[in-house]
Structure formats: C-alpha cells, structure tokens
Amino acid sequence: MIEDMTIRRFGEHTQRDHVRQVREFTAFAIANPSLTHLPSNDPDAGTRRQTRNVFWNDLRSLRISVEMTGDSTMDSLGHKRRDVLFGLLVTGAGLGALPLSARTISGTIPWTAGWAATPYRFDGARFFTAAERRCIEAMVERLIPSDERGPGARDANVIGFIDNQLAGFYGRGERWYMAGPFGEGTTEQGYQYREPPAGLYRAGIAALEQVCATELGGRGFADLSTGEQDAVLARLEKGDLPFGDVPARSFFALVMENAIEGFFCDPLYGGNRDMVGWRLVGFPGARYDYRDFLNHNGAPIALEPVGLMGGPGWSAR
Structure with a gap:
C-alpha cells in the first residue's frame, strides 16, 4: 500500500526515489522476521519490539515527511534512508537480536549460471479494437514520425507495444493505488484519473474521435492530413479540446510516455522492432x-x- 500510494501521489522524480526506498525497507523487514513477528516466549521480545517500533516509525515518518513537504531531493532522503538502516544494523549487531541474511561468497559466483528471472514479455495480447488501434497508431506516428533522420513509431511497432501493455497488468493498473479521492491534481502528482491506463485510453480515444468528427467534417483522427493531425495534437497537449470530463492533457501525456517507451524498450516487449530506436541513438x-x-x-x-x-x-x- 505504501508503495502504491507513492506511485499514485508523487511526481516522476520523487516517485522513483521513494519506490526504491520503500522497497529496500520492505526487503530488510522480510529478511529480518524479528521486526515483524515476536514470539510470546522470546526472552528478548522487549528489545526486539523496541527495535521493530523504531523501524516502522522511521518508515512511516519517511513517507509522511514526503507527503507533507513534497521534497524530492535525493540527498536528504538518501541520508534519511542510510541513517535508519545503519541504526538498525548497529542495534542488531550490538544486541544480537537481528539475524542478518548475509553470506560470504568465496570460490563461486553469487548466482545460478544459465538462469534468470523471466521478464514480462510481449505475448501478442491486444486491448484495442481495430478502430482504436488505427487512431493510436496514427497518433504515435505523428509523435515519433518516420523522416529523413530515421525510422519512426510505425517502424518500431510502438502500437504493438502499447496494445500489449494495456492488455496486461499495466493497463489494468494492478500495481497502482487506484482508490479515491480523485481530483485534478498537479503535474508533480502524476497520474490522477479515476480509471487505470486502459480506461483513460478508451475514454480519450472516444473523446478525440468525437471532436474530429464534429469539427473536421465527420472524419476520424487517422483520416486527417498530417498537418491537421499535428494541429489537433497541439491542441490536445494544451488541453484545448472539448473532452468533457476526460483529462485531455493527461491523455496526451500518457500516449507520449508510452510511445517513447515503445520506441526505446527492449524488443522483448514488442516495441523497438529490429532495435531501430537503439540504432537511431547509437545505444549498444x-x-x-x-x-x-x-x-x-x-x-x-x-x-x-x-x-x-x-x-x-x-x-x-
């Protein structure tokens, strides 16, 4: 829940910092059961309870301080994290109350040769209808166009990457905090829409197509000229399109973010086909x-x- 709250409520830079810190705190707690489980017959239960309380109070204060101040400075937060962990380690070593999950590596390698965790890879699943897919493919091709400088979104199969991501846990927002309250929010607060990404895509596409049909002679976005598409996207980015209760700027920002991800991701995930994005910038x-x-x-x-x-x-x- 703490991690989800962090993902939902903080801006992009702060989000990464605090998700990392909370994960480190959580991993430490899991590796040290004495912080969370106190047997009734434990002679050192009082000392362990005191140490546990220090741990969770520091974790709570770290989260609350960020919620109250919005501080995204890595230095101060990094010092906070190190101070807490150092204090816990020293206390555990001095009291003999915190068995650490560490081992000495000698004469071997610290991993299993030939084995690696399987990434969440492209599996061909689709979320979009044919009409929705055509609309988003036209959008991302204008955001990252194919031109004399190199390939664009269509060459990299960005639409396949986005379609597949929306069909999975990302599209459903399964790892995000998605409960209320819902408000307009600020740029620094990140994603605030009441629906997960797949829902925002569906609502945004419907609103975009309605605007194009109303203002541009009944045509859909994919049927417009490239000049007309660019003009519509410029208005969308500014939030100047009549989208009703759908946040136009948030929709544009999400499509742009996912287009960049699809262009530069590892090909394992369906985008960056033939590594065209990496080749364009010289990434090995x-x-x-x-x-x-x-x-x-x-x-x-x-x-x-x-x-x-x-x-x-x-x-x-």
Whole structure:
C-alpha cells in the first residue's frame, strides 16, 4: 500500500526515489522476521519490539515527511534512508537480536549460471479494437514520425507495444493505488484519473474521435492530413479540446510516455522492432558491461546492439 500510494501521489522524480526506498525497507523487514513477528516466549521480545517500533516509525515518518513537504531531493532522503538502516544494523549487531541474511561468497559466483528471472514479455495480447488501434497508431506516428533522420513509431511497432501493455497488468493498473479521492491534481502528482491506463485510453480515444468528427467534417483522427493531425495534437497537449470530463492533457501525456517507451524498450516487449530506436541513438543495448568504453568522450560506440534475448550475431553455444 505504501508503495502504491507513492506511485499514485508523487511526481516522476520523487516517485522513483521513494519506490526504491520503500522497497529496500520492505526487503530488510522480510529478511529480518524479528521486526515483524515476536514470539510470546522470546526472552528478548522487549528489545526486539523496541527495535521493530523504531523501524516502522522511521518508515512511516519517511513517507509522511514526503507527503507533507513534497521534497524530492535525493540527498536528504538518501541520508534519511542510510541513517535508519545503519541504526538498525548497529542495534542488531550490538544486541544480537537481528539475524542478518548475509553470506560470504568465496570460490563461486553469487548466482545460478544459465538462469534468470523471466521478464514480462510481449505475448501478442491486444486491448484495442481495430478502430482504436488505427487512431493510436496514427497518433504515435505523428509523435515519433518516420523522416529523413530515421525510422519512426510505425517502424518500431510502438502500437504493438502499447496494445500489449494495456492488455496486461499495466493497463489494468494492478500495481497502482487506484482508490479515491480523485481530483485534478498537479503535474508533480502524476497520474490522477479515476480509471487505470486502459480506461483513460478508451475514454480519450472516444473523446478525440468525437471532436474530429464534429469539427473536421465527420472524419476520424487517422483520416486527417498530417498537418491537421499535428494541429489537433497541439491542441490536445494544451488541453484545448472539448473532452468533457476526460483529462485531455493527461491523455496526451500518457500516449507520449508510452510511445517513447515503445520506441526505446527492449524488443522483448514488442516495441523497438529490429532495435531501430537503439540504432537511431547509437545505444549498444543490454550488454554485460561497458568498461572498455567508459572514456570514449562522446565518440560513437561501434557495437551492434543486443537485447535481453540476444542479437542477430549471436549463435547457440
């Protein structure tokens, strides 16, 4: 719940910082059951209870301080996090009350060779109707157009990425705090619409198509000329379209954000087809490390990009 509240209520920079901090606190608690479970016959229960209370009070104060001040400074929050964790570790070591889940690695590697967690990958599932898909595909192609500089959203299959994401847990907002109250909010507060992303897409597309039909001779957005599409998108970005109770600017921002994600994501997720986004900016992909290129001083890195599933030049071993 704390993580969900963070995701829902804080701006983009603050959101990442606090989700990370809360996850670290939570992982520490899980690794140390004595913080959350106090057996009735434990002779050190009093000491453990005191330590547990310090832990949760600090976690609570961290969240509340951000909710009250809106502070997104990593330095102050990072010091807060380190101070709390350091205090807990020192207390646990001194009292012998907090068994830590640490081990010494010697003569082996700290992972299982040949095994990795399976990412949430593109599976072909779709959310859009044919008409909705056509509308969004036209939108993202104007946001990231194909031109003399390189490929665009259509080449990268951005529409496939977005369609698939909306058909999954992201589209349903399963990992977000989605209870009320619902208000207009501010830019810094992030997503505030009462429906999850899939719902905002559906409502936004319907409102956009209605505006185009009313103001532009009964045509849908995909049927407009590129100049007309650009003019409509400019108004949409400013919130100048009559969208009723659908937040026009939030809809535009969500489509733009997802278009960028689909253009630069790992191809595993359906977008960035043939790694065209990475090739456009010279990104070598998901390689093990870049130590040989740390001092390239901005010079192009002549490496064929590879994704999480490998690259065209890889062969079976």
